[in-house]
Amino acid sequence: MKTVIHMLLTLTFIGIVSGGLLSQISEWAEPKIEEHRKAETARAIYLVQPEAKSYERITNVDFEVYKVFDEMKNSIGFALPYEGNGFQGKIRLMVGLNDELNKLKGLQILEQVETPGLGTKITEENFLKQFLNLSAQPMVNWVKAVPPEKQNEIQTITGATISSKAVVIILNDGIKKLRDAEKDGGVK
Amino acid sequence: MELILIFFSAAIVNNFVLAYFLGICPFIGVSNKITSAFSMGLATTFVMTITAIVTWLIYHLILVPFHLEFLEYVSFILVIASLVQFVEMFIKKVSQPLYRALGIFLPLITTNCAILGLALFIVLREYTFLQGIFFGVGAGAGFTLAITIMAGIREELDLADVPKAFQGAPITLIVAGILALAFMGFSGLISV
Amino acid sequence: MKNKVTIIKEYTKGIWQSNPVFKQILGMCPTLAVTVSAINGIAMALATTFVLVFSSFIISSVRKLIPTQVRIASYIVVIATFVTIVDLVMKAQFPELSKSLGPYIPLIVVNCIILGRQEAFSSKNTPLRSVVDALGMGSGFLIALFMLGSIRELLGSRTILGFQLLPDFYEPWLVMILPAGAFLTLGLMLAFFNNLSLHKKKSDNDKLIAKYLKTKTAADFVIEENK
Numbered sequence: 278m279k280t281v282i283h284m285l286l287t288l289t290f291i292g293i294v295s296g297g298l299l300s301q302i303s304e305w306a307e308p309k310i311e312e313h314r315k316a317e318t319a320r321a322i323y324l325v326q327p328e329a330k331s332y333e334r335i336t337n338v339d340f341e342v343y344k345v346f347d348e349m350k351n352s353i354g355f356a357l358p359y360e361g362n363g364f365q366g367k368i369r370l371m372v373g374l375n376d377e378l379n380k381l382k383g384l385q386i387l388e389q390v391e392t393p394g395l396g397t398k399i400t401e402e403n404f405l406k407q408f409l410n411l412s413a414q415p416m417v418n419w420v421k422a423v424p425p426e427k428q429n430e431i432q433t434i435t436g437a438t439i440s441s442k443a444v445v446i447i448l449n450d451g452i453k454k455l456r457d458a459e460k461d462g463g464v465k
Numbered sequence: 466m467e468l469i470l471i472f473f474s475a476a477i478v479n480n481f482v483l484a485y486f487l488g489i490c491p492f493i494g495v496s497n498k499i500t501s502a503f504s505m506g507l508a509t510t511f512v513m514t515i516t517a518i519v520t521w522l523i524y525h526l527i528l529v530p531f532h533l534e535f536l537e538y539v540s541f542i543l544v545i546a547s548l549v550q551f552v553e554m555f556i557k558k559v560s561q562p563l564y565r566a567l568g569i570f571l572p573l574i575t576t577n578c579a580i581l582g583l584a585l586f587i588v589l590r591e592y593t594f595l596q597g598i599f600f601g602v603g604a605g606a607g608f609t610l611a612i613t614i615m616a617g618i619r620e621e622l623d624l625a626d627v628p629k630a631f632q633g634a635p636i637t638l639i640v641a642g643i644l645a646l647a648f649m650g651f652s653g654l655i656s657v
Numbered sequence: 658m659k660n661k662v663t664i665i666k667e668y669t670k671g672i673w674q675s676n677p678v679f680k681q682i683l684g685m686c687p688t689l690a691v692t693v694s695a696i697n698g699i700a701m702a703l704a705t706t707f708v709l710v711f712s713s714f715i716i717s718s719v720r721k722l723i724p725t726q727v728r729i730a731s732y733i734v735v736i737a738t739f740v741t742i743v744d745l746v747m748k749a750q751f752p753e754l755s756k757s758l759g760p761y762i763p764l765i766v767v768n769c770i771i772l773g774r775q776e777a778f779s780s781k782n783t784p785l786r787s788v789v790d791a792l793g794m795g796s797g798f799l800i801a802l803f804m805l806g807s808i809r810e811l812l813g814s815r816t817i818l819g820f821q822l823l824p825d826f827y828e829p830w831l832v833m834i835l836p837a838g839a840f841l842t843l844g845l846m847l848a849f850f851n852n853l854s855l856h857k858k859k860s861d862n863d864k865l866i867a868k869y870l871k872t873k874t875a876a877d878f879v880i881e882e883n884k
Contacts, residue, residue: 309749542766543730
């Protein structure tokens with residue numbers, strides 16, 4: 278009996294000390310972690326919307342999307358973080374769009390776990406710059422091994438076709454979702 | 466459909482052992498005989514499935530509502546340790562043959578990083594309850610598959626003339642490397 | 658008997674003689690997973706050492722107060738607490754690093770090196786010795802992870818710690834930064850170190866035999882043969 282009480286007391290004591298300590302540290306760390314998260318979003322938004330000076334989260338839709346403004350506080354488009362399946366796992370994008378949702382302002386890859394050296398080329402400038410001022414009318418499309426001819430086409434990366442296609446598919450899904458939301462009464 | 470994809474993704478494409486390096490200790494330690502490797506795999510699958518259920522409930526019904534997310538690791542590992550103990554006692558009571566088959570492997574499972582890894586992945590990937598269960602079963606099946614294949618190869622290796630310096634862990638790791646290469650062929654098959 | 662082991666010996670044994678990775682084959686999961694680059698290896702080893710040192714200190718200090726039946730549970734809670742601290746601090750101060758180490762930081766909880774040292778050493782030794790032992794094991798772990806990380810980074814992406822060391826015409830050996838490369842590199846490294854100790858053992862044996870032969874004269878052998 279005595280040992281049982283001893284055991285319980287020891288475990289309870291360790292538990293209380295551990296919980297107390299952790300709650301203190303988490304209180305200190307939580308705001309900082311939140312700050313990093315915000316800073317990261319902001320950095321990505323300004324990368325895909327180079328002329329942007331400020332942004333605001335749109336609150337009347339059930340997904341994350343930001344309205345972007347220039348220095349005169351005029352709306353210049355949207356920044357949309359969107360994710361989907363890549364070759365080996367999730368790919369998360371930040372898409373910059375104009376107000377009419379038919380033209381891309383820029384694209385950044387926020388997260389990916391593609392094959393190092395092949396699929397990871399989707400994060401390189403050479404691939405991403407194809408999306409600058411690309412037309413999204415009716416949808417973005419891809420071509421393989423030849424330079425794109427139409428306004429809405431990009432060329433896939435050799436050796437990383439699936440990853441490149443995945444980016445385009447995720448991108449189109451995201452744009453479609455935003456267009457649908459716009460049709461359903463607009464995003465504010 | 467999505468559930469089946471999660472299952473196969475965890476079992477084959479993103480195999481816990483060969484792609485995430487989880488559960489390497491038993492993978493190297495208990496993989497010298499097919500029968501014991503298979504039992505280890507079954508025991509692990511069993512614990513993984515229960516872990517997936519229990520940790521999901523704890524995280525979403527206790528930790529999140531009370532804003533205690535910082536206790537995630539402490540509570541998960543405690544739950545896993547006591548779960549393994551409990552499962553061991555339960556099996557001993559219910560079925561002696563099963564206990565004889567799995568018994569000695571159960572204590573080893575507590576320190577198997579695949580179990581904690583599973584619980585963490587379920588939280589990280591924001592799986593729903595059902596998805597979590599399929600993920601747990603899939604991960605267990607993948608572990609069983611990898612460790613059984615490995616044991617099959619090692620039984621053959623015993624007959625081979627392995628250089629002295631390579632005997633034991635080194636050759637096991639190299640074989641695992643080749644297996645990992647083979648499993649890479651599955652990537653892109655399904656992706657979740 | 659125990660006092661004969663000097664403090665320095667307590668430290669150095671972790672580096673080579675019982676190096677956690679090369680000799681005890683412990684802590685494989687972080688060893689293989691995070692060593693795609695040298696900097697990741699260093700960060701992982703430092704985080705592990707931090708947890709190891711503090712857990713060893715706490716557990717060896719209260720080792721006489723913990724009932725044997727619940728010792729493992731107590732160790733686990735102490736370790737998990739320190740791991741959470743490391744995780745939170747890294748997320749707050751080094752977000753980039755914490756992102757690249759991903760879920761492997763929380764997995765320090767189940768790193769067998771840590772629990773193993775508590776059970777085998779800290780529960781039987783003074784805080785000072787335990788901390789020194791933990792530092793030694795941590796250093797051994799750091800050396801192993803740094804070596805593995807450097808080799809994989811050099812062959813897989815031409816760099817070490819981000820500095821390009823191989824010329825551009827060297828085509829990066831992609832498999833090195835994939836999971837398969839981790840297994841292969843570590844397997845070859847283990848074989849290399851095994852080979853070293855085999856040679857050492859052999860030369861030690863040779864020395865012993867030579868020494869033995871020196872003390873005997875030819876006459877002794879004749880006598881022995883006649884017996």
